[in-house]
Amino acid sequence: MIRLNKKQKITIFRITISSVLLVTALLLSDEIARIIFYIASYLVIGYEVLLKSFRNILHGDVFDENFLMSIATIGAFAIKEYPEAVAVMLFYETGEFFQEYAVEKSRKSITDLMDIRPDHANVVSEDGITLVNPEKVKVGDIILVKPGERVPLDGIVIEGESALDMSSLTGESLPVDIKLSDTVLSGSINIYGMFKLQVEKPYEESTVAKILELVENTSSKKAKTERIITRFSRFYTPIVVISAVILAVVPPLVLGYSWKDWIYRALVFLVVSCPCALVLSVPLSFFSALGAASKNGILVKGGSYLEALAKTKAVIFDKTGTLTKGIFKVTAIHPERLSSYELLEIAAAAESYSDHPISKSLQQEYMEQIEKSRISEIREIAGHGIKAVIDGRRVSVGNEKLMEMDSVKWNHCDLEGTIVHVAVEDEYMGHIIISDEIKKDASKSVKELEKIGITDISMLTGDSKSAAYHIASQAGIKKVAYSLLPHEKTDYVLKKLDSMKDKEKLVFVGDGINDAPVLAGADIGVSMGLLGSQSAIEASDAVIMDDLPSKVPLLIRLSKKTMRIAKQNMAFAISVKLIVLIAGAAGLASLWSAVFADVGVSLIAVLNAIRLLRKNI
Amino acid sequence: MKITYRIDNLDCPSCADKIERKITKIAGIKEAHVNYLTKKVFIVSDVTDNEAAIKKAEKIIRQYAGDFEIE
Numbered sequence: 290m291i292r293l294n295k296k297q298k299i300t301i302f303r304i305t306i307s308s309v310l311l312v313t314a315l316l317l318s319d320e321i322a323r324i325i326f327y328i329a330s331y332l333v334i335g336y337e338v339l340l341k342s343f344r345n346i347l348h349g350d351v352f353d354e355n356f357l358m359s360i361a362t363i364g365a366f367a368i369k370e371y372p373e374a375v376a377v378m379l380f381y382e383t384g385e386f387f388q389e390y391a392v393e394k395s396r397k398s399i400t401d402l403m404d405i406r407p408d409h410a411n412v413v414s415e416d417g418i419t420l421v422n423p424e425k426v427k428v429g430d431i432i433l434v435k436p437g438e439r440v441p442l443d444g445i446v447i448e449g450e451s452a453l454d455m456s457s458l459t460g461e462s463l464p465v466d467i468k469l470s471d472t473v474l475s476g477s478i479n480i481y482g483m484f485k486l487q488v489e490k491p492y493e494e495s496t497v498a499k500i501l502e503l504v505e506n507t508s509s510k511k512a513k514t515e516r517i518i519t520r521f522s523r524f525y526t527p528i529v530v531i532s533a534v535i536l537a538v539v540p541p542l543v544l545g546y547s548w549k550d551w552i553y554r555a556l557v558f559l560v561v562s563c564p565c566a567l568v569l570s571v572p573l574s575f576f577s578a579l580g581a582a583s584k585n586g587i588l589v590k591g592g593s594y595l596e597a598l599a600k601t602k603a604v605i606f607d608k609t610g611t612l613t614k615g616i617f618k619v620t621a622i623h624p625e626r627l628s629s630y631e632l633l634e635i636a637a638a639a640e641s642y643s644d645h646p647i648s649k650s651l652q653q654e655y656m657e658q659i660e661k662s663r664i665s666e667i668r669e670i671a672g673h674g675i676k677a678v679i680d681g682r683r684v685s686v687g688n689e690k691l692m693e694m695d696s697v698k699w700n701h702c703d704l705e706g707t708i709v710h711v712a713v714e715d716e717y718m719g720h721i722i723i724s725d726e727i728k729k730d731a732s733k734s735v736k737e738l739e740k741i742g743i744t745d746i747s748m749l750t751g752d753s754k755s756a757a758y759h760i761a762s763q764a765g766i767k768k769v770a771y772s773l774l775p776h777e778k779t780d781y782v783l784k785k786l787d788s789m790k791d792k793e794k795l796v797f798v799g800d801g802i803n804d805a806p807v808l809a810g811a812d813i814g815v816s817m818g819l820l821g822s823q824s825a826i827e828a829s830d831a832v833i834m835d836d837l838p839s840k841v842p843l844l845i846r847l848s849k850k851t852m853r854i855a856k857q858n859m860a861f862a863i864s865v866k867l868i869v870l871i872a873g874a875a876g877l878a879s880l881w882s883a884v885f886a887d888v889g890v891s892l893i894a895v896l897n898a899i900r901l902l903r904k905n906i
Numbered sequence: 907m908k909i910t911y912r913i914d915n916l917d918c919p920s921c922a923d924k925i926e927r928k929i930t931k932i933a934g935i936k937e938a939h940v941n942y943l944t945k946k947v948f949i950v951s952d953v954t955d956n957e958a959a960i961k962k963a964e965k966i967i968r969q970y971a972g973d974f975e976i977e
Contacts, residue, residue: 344969348969354921396945526920568920572942
């Protein structure tokens with residue numbers, strides 16, 4: 290429940306007074322007293338609409354909904370349909386009230402969800418603690434996070450312990466424990482303890498700012514369905530109003546029919562002339578869906594992508610960091626002519642400037658600091674590996690393609706994983722095996738996609754055939770492309786797009802390391818996690834915050850449900866209005882049914898759209 | 907120049923469309939988006955400081971949606 294604001298309370302008061310006056314009028318027997326009560330009831334409920342229509346007509350806006358409602362009700366007075374005149378205004382205002390309430394409620398629940406902006410940071414200095422705007426905090430500053438507070442900036446814990454509620458970032462409600470030297474993301478909420486953070490990134494680059502930027506830009510990307518509806522509504526009102534005028538004037542003038550009868554029919558038209566149900570319910574469906582997505586830890590950049598996602602025919606997953614954890618570990622070292630330690634040292638040194646996960650695992654295994662001055666002439670060859678000069682010797686560290694490039698004879702290895710070969714002065718020195726682990730929900734994701742009819746699933750990787758099939762078979766993916774260079778991944782996606790029909794959409798899911806162009810090239814690019822690079826988040830159309838590939842089928846299911854609801858709303862609103870219009874022209878529809886076709890339909894459509902916010906998708 | 911307005915009294919969703927269309931027609935305004943659901947009006951003027959065009963846009967916003975705040 291949200292609390293009613295002042296305006297809403299006044300509206301309830303007006304509705305009550307007006308209803309009492311109307312009932313009194315109906316009970317009175319004296320004609321003049323009755324009319325006075327009708328008018329009083331009408332003015333209490335309708336004065337705002339009358340005022341607005343007066344104001345807008347001064348601006349020449351004849352198709353203003355307030356103006357049309359005023360004409361419709363005053364017209365009903367003129368043909369002596371007093372109770373109906375009052376009732377139309379009363380129901381109109383009541384319907385608007387409920388509709389606004391429902392919209393406000395969903396608006397609030399969605400904006401609350403997205404409201405992760407921290408309002409202050411407690412900066413610790415020698416003089417004590419000062420409250421500072423997070424945007425003004427510098428990297429390296431120490432901040433204190435109290436229980437119940439939102440972490441204002443990304444940083445590393447330097448004192449204290451606690452648990453964090455990261456649900457606004459990842460949709461995952463389970464608290465995450467943090468301790469000394471853990472990295473903490475801004476936007477999460479501190480549940481119980483107090484801890485100190487050393488700020489690692491300025492506010493503009495922090496997680497919270499990245500998410501807010503994404504969320505704030507979503508609204509401008511309108512879905513095609515939304516645009517069609519808006520365009521339709523621009524024609525709808527003028528056509529209905531002009532028909533109303535013709536209906537009121539032509540039959541009585543030309544055919545000599547009763548003025549009262551045909552004016553009544555025209556009034557029915559005026560009441561139904563507002564396209565609000567349509568113009569509201571379709572965007573609200575998308576808006577609710579975006580809210581539902583972020584509740585589940587998925588940020589979608591706009592309604593248009595949901596529309597496209599609903600037509601997904603094929604899904605392509607990147608392997609590393611998407612289906613696998615992206616945490617690599619050295620699992621075996623097979624040296625030749627030198628010790629394991631020496632082999633590892635050469636590989637770690639050569640890769641020491643790279644931030645590729647493979648490199649990180651080598652550094653981790655080597656454990657010692659590498660003297661950077663020993664390394665020179667580093668050259669990264671995409672899709673192959675690294676060449677460098679270490680201690681004056683030419684070193685090549687990479688895959689078999691790199692070995693072949695230098696015509697080094699390399700040895701095959703039967704172990705699963707990524708194999709890093711090492712050559713010194715074009716002589717083979719052995720290899721190191723690094724393996725990655727598959728994510729727990731990888732095979733579940735594939736199964737769920739198949740369940741919703743998406744069977745064209747493939748996996749791309751720059752890794753070797755054996756590493757690729759090792760993961761693909763566990764995930765249950767049959768189509769695999771391996772040993773791909775970054776640009777070959779793009780080619781693969783573009784070729785796939787060519788083979789598909791216009792109405793079939795292709796989703797690419799990647800972690801954004803090396804695949805930003807692929808994310809941008811697919812119909813819908815989904816990137817994994819906020820830990821992915823900035824360029825990947827910019828290039829993608831949706832971001833899965835908690836790195837779970839199973840969010841892909843969830844997102845597609847949500848998009849399908851959204852389109853279903855948007856279509857239901859459109860069909861319902863248009864058909865009810867059409868029926869009332871036809872019946873009204875034939876003299877079979879009353880003003881009561883017309884007011885239902887207007888506000889009643891809006892209200893039902895709004896409630897239907899809000900269903901998307903419910904938990905289960 | 908980009909300006910975002912927060913509006914509180916937008917009556918109906920079709921008014922949002924009206925504001926959007928009218929503002930887009932103003933000479934000097936390159937782009938205008940009105941979002942009924944987030945209660946925001948977003949305009950982009952073509953030169954950095956086209957005061958006349960912005961004034962006109964604000965007048966239209968005021969007419970349909972009452973007072974506003976600049977974000």
